Amino acid sequence: MASKAQSENWSDETICSICLEFFTNPVSLECGHNFCRHCITRCCETNSVNCCPECRREFPGIPSAINWALASLAEKAQKLKQSQKEQKSKLLCEEHEEELKLFCDTDKKRICVICRDAREHKSHNCIPIKEAVDIYKDQMKSSFISLSKKISEFQEMELQQKQTISKIKVKQTTFG
Structure with missing residues (x-):
């Protein structure tokens, strides 16, 4: 070839x-x-x-x-x-030149069917890649929602701090 x-x-x-x-x-x-x-x-x-x-x-x-x-x-x-x-x-296994169809949840990497049966991954939790994608997608969504809430809270606090600072500045110019 x-x-x-x-x-x-x-x-x-x-x-x-x-x-x-x-x-x-x-x-x-x-x-x-x-x-x-x-x-x-x-x-x-x-x-x-x-x-x-x-x-x-x-x-x-x-x-x-x-x-x-x-x-x-x-x-x-x-x-x-x-x-x-x-x-x-189609991503291929470097060692076996087989399509990477599985995800080793223990090692957090894609593997082929032959690798799953090898000693290195024998006792590991391996799932189909599509299944792993769905799991990690759900985790990402959950993390995104949590981070979005925290950002909103910080933005609200920042707004309150700015309002407090401007009230203090107004008081200083009035009394100063």
């Missing part, structure tokens, strides 16, 4: 330097540079002379023949990138 760096390296070659997206209906210029047909057409419409956006070499007309090999590569690169994003969204 190709390494991540290698796959990113070749997939960079399937990106249009104008729109910075994967090629759509790529065309090749005489200089050898490739662009989406739509991008190079738009580029030519805005300039009086048709020249390559990368090397500035002039070319006669807007190419219409699609580079099907490059189009196919761009499609494969796009699918690979999507697949890599999906894999990243």
Whole structure:
């Protein structure tokens, strides 16, 4: 299997330097540079002379023949990138390369099913991650409500202190 760096390296070659997206209906210029047909057409419409956006070499007309090999590569690169994003969204155990589906409540960390059965977590309380999320969400809500009440109380005290201070200042200016 190709390494991540290698796959990113070749997939960079399937990106249009104008729109910075994967090629759509790529065309090749005489200089050898490739662009989406739509991008190079738009580029030519805005300039009086048709020249390559990368090397500035002039070319006669807007190419219409699609580079099907490059189009196919761009499609494969796009699918690979999507697949890599999906894999990243699933967190994997560094040791077993299994999806982290459990939460060890004792160690307060995510673990895989194999880790749960290992000596390290054998006697620990492990629950499904979704369940742990619900539990911690409830705890966070409770803490938030408690903190919100304390903030309100402190704000009320601060207001009372300010009122007291202004009453004292008024008295001092009256008697002073």
